[in-house]
Amino acid sequence: MKNPKNVLTIIPARGGSKGIPRKNLYELCGKPLIGYVCEAAMGAKSLQRVIVSTDCPEIADTAAGFGVEVPFLRPSTIAEDDSSTLDAVLHAIETMKVKYDYVTDVVVYLQPTSPMTTSAHIDEAMKLFISDDRAESLVSAVPVPHSVSPKKLMKLENGYFSPLDPKCKMGSSDRHIVEQLFARNGPAIIISNSSNFLEKKNFYGDIVLPYFMKPSESVDIDDYEDLEWAEFLIQKRSKRS
Numbered sequence: 001m002k003n004p005k006n007v008l009t010i011i012p013a014r015g016g017s018k019g020i021p022r023k024n025l026y027e028l029c030g031k032p033l034i035g036y037v038c039e040a041a042m043g044a045k046s047l048q049r050v051i052v053s054t055d056c057p058e059i060a061d062t063a064a065g066f067g068v069e070v071p072f073l074r075p076s077t078i079a080e081d082d083s084s085t086l087d088a089v090l091h092a093i094e095t096m097k098v099k100y101d102y103v104t105d106v107v108v109y110l111q112p113t114s115p116m117t118t119s120a121h122i123d124e125a126m127k128l129f130i131s132d133d134r135a136e137s138l139v140s141a142v143p144v145p146h147s148v149s150p151k152k153l154m155k156l157e158n159g160y161f162s163p164l165d166p167k168c169k170m171g172s173s174d175r176h177i178v179e180q181l182f183a184r185n186g187p188a189i190i191i192s193n194s195s196n197f198l199e200k201k202n203f204y205g206d207i208v209l210p211y212f213m214k215p216s217e218s219v220d221i222d223d224y225e226d227l228e229w230a231e232f233l234i235q236k237r238s239k240r241s
Contacts (some may be wrong), residue, residue: 004130007048008096008104009041011068012088013112014079015056019223024059024112029226029234034059036115036124038066043119046126048109053092055079071100085109086203093194107194108129109203113221114188115230116237122189125211129191136196136205140189143217144181151179182210185218 013034017023024034035050041050052063053074056160072095078087089109096102108126110117121140129138143165153164189211196205219230 004105006102006104007046007106007108007126008093008102009047009050009108009110010089010092011037011041011050011052011063011084011110011112012074012092013052013054013056013059013063014074014083014088015054016081018080018081020221020227023221024054024056025062026221026227028115029231029238030177032062033115033221034063034112035066036112037112037117038063038068038086040117040119040122042067043111044122044126045119046123049102050228051092051096053088057184071096089203090198090201090207093198104194107192107197109187109190109192111186111188111220114186114219115218115221116233117188117218118217121211121213121217125189125191128211132209134207135193135209136207137190137203138209138211140187140211140213140218141182142185142213142215144183149179149181182212185213186220188196188213188218188220 011034013024020026024032026033041047049069051069051071052060054060054063054070054074055074057073060073064070074088074091078091089107093104093107096104110122110157125140129135150165151168154161155164190203192203192205197203214234219226219233221227221230
């Protein structure tokens with residue numbers, strides 16, 4: 001999509017979290033977790049309007065402190081443990097249209113639990129997406145290590161290993177012939193043509209452009225070990241800068 005008129009960036013950040021209580025507000029290296037993606041979004045030159053969708057007034061105030069808009073509070077009905085991110089994004093797009101007459105051409109999803117995402121990542125991803133006329137969406141991804149390639153995966157049956165894929169013989173996979181696969185890294189970044197997104201009610205569509213990120217840039221905070229790893233990486237990055 002060349003030169004989109006309106007680009008709406010949505011950071012969904014609900015207040016509840018089971019694994020890490022108040023996860024989006026957790027202090028990571030002296031900054032609330034959500035602050036990292038807010039700073040990255042506000043520093044990205046390619047973004048126009050950045051909003052946070054949350055049901056939590058404290059998250060709303062924190063995000064606003066980083067310069068991000070919080071034009072509404074998300075209804076509790078789509079902020080439960082089993083609520084989908086898709087519903088939150090659809091609600092945000094519709095609310096911005098109805099309440100603020102803001103109709104977006106491109107929707108950008110940024111995951112608040114991906115603290116290693118930078119403004120440069122966002123700008124690179126946007127440049128890649130708008131330069132491709134065929135892509136319906138873009139998603140950030142990370143290479144899957146060869147050690148967890150499907151050809152090397154095993155299942156346990158009656159106390160013994162057997163290959164997950166019956167076509168693969170145990171011990172026959174060589175790393176040089178194992179197909180390189182990729183996994184969504186959260187994903188940290190999704191960019192979608194909004195008309196396609198609204199029509200199909202799907203982030204990706206049929207033609208998905210990859211944006212590759214390194215493993216060290218792809219930390220997705222689910223538990224306290226992830227926080228420890230992110231803290232190490234953030235401190236390491238701070239020493240380099």
